[in-house]
Amino acid sequence: MDSPVEVPYKSFIKIDRNSETAMYMQVTHQLINAIQRGYLPFGTKLPGTRALSQMLGVHRNTVVSVYDELFAQGWVDSRPNKGTFVLGKNEEKPTKIATVKTYNLKSYPESAGFSFKASNILDNPFEYSNCEYVFNDGVPDIRLTQIDQHSKIYSSILKRRAHHKILGHYNHDGSEFFKKNLSNYLNLSRGLTISKNNLLITRSTEMSIYIVSKLLLSEGDTVLVGALSYFSVNMIFQKAGVNIVSVPIDNEGIDVESVQEICKKQKIRMLYLTPHHHYPTTVTLSAQRRMELLNLAHEYGFIILEDDYDYDFHYDKSPILPLASADTEGMVIYIGSFGKSLAPGFRTGFMVAPENLMIEMRKYLGIIDRQGDVLMEHVLGEMIAEGEIHRYLKKSLKIYQERRDYFASLLDEHLGDFISFEKPSGGLAIWAEWKIPVNLMQISRDCSKKNLFIPKTLLYQNKNLTAMRLGYGSLTAEEMKNSIEILSKSVHMRS
Missing domain, CATH: 1.10.10.10 (Winged helix-like DNA-binding domain superfamily/Winged helix DNA-binding domain)
Structure with a gap:
């Protein structure tokens, strides 16, 4: 005009x-x-x-x-x-790039012309399916994510001239703005007393554990894990060449007496655990055992690698503070993910450790992730600073709690005679143990034919145990109902 x-x-x-x-x-x-x-x-x-x-x-x-x-x-x-x-929509149509046709070109070689080491340990354990319904091990529902709002924040930050200079620089140390806000967030929400100098920003929990394994573990070291533990982490430990020893798990978490008995017999380098909701059983490590583990770590000199993978998802009561909040001897390395309730592209991993150890960890991060993602970290930092992450979590937690309650009622209604389970105080999955003999792989195949996919990574079956970890967080009420009905029919057919 x-x-x-x-x-x-x-x-x-x-x-x-x-x-x-x-x-x-x-x-x-x-x-x-x-x-x-x-x-x-x-x-x-x-x-x-x-x-x-x-x-x-x-x-x-x-x-x-x-x-x-x-x-x-x-x-x-x-x-x-x-x-x-x-500004507005540009009505001019973009010019398409013409397809270049090539003829008589020798195909790219199918095999390398040199020898290399192949690893069976690192074979991808995850399965995928085109089934309409899918059980997973407890992931959020991306459909609840306010992607448009997050994208606007990202776009706004990208267009600020003050941030243009960071696009031309490598910065594996991450966004100072994000680390400052994340350290404050962790201090307030998880009882920590850290500064940004105690933080390492990574892409994922797995990357954090990989860095820990490269820096702190040597071939032949002994690492303790739960008798049932996260398979992806076990793969990383196996690749590091360590000796993995399983410790019993009960309804109070990892058996501390067993840990102590092992320590008396051999040198332990590290204990890996998920105390808030043990993976896969979802039980919470009791307060007494937490203090006993910290004392044992100090006495015997082993590292506690605390994975708090779903701290944000708690419903019935205040979450139990992590072991790291009570660690006064520097024996705990605390890892987790921030923004797990957001879309995958807006999530990031983090690690908390004493500052002298963090200096060495940054060296490893600089090798495997030199560029980092400073712009995305600015977005997450702004979501903390503006209180957006608190508002989003409050809204999504209400939905996930309703889903947990409904999913538990469906299990009781359709499978109560076949399984036993405790409704978890948090998380996005339920651990169900079977009361009757059943072939879980056969059940999984039957369900797949009826449009319900149950990955083998959710099935736990040996001579002493038959159980499933069933994630409900990514399912609507209708999807839960249909999935449980399919599972129930398959079980009744085989029982």
């Missing part, structure tokens, strides 16, 4: 001077709404900062902040000596 002042801005911009929302954000939100509704179409020239400030009766600096925010979020473009213009 040639005359931007002709647009009736005062008709759709109303300022509430008593609102807790800053005036510049009020104006920004209403201008964005006007653009979205077509009141300010693509190419509209906005008034100068002085003209709009006089029109709205606000300080010119307020309008400057409005335009800066609109630019950061990608709604406007500022053109030197011309003004500020509304």
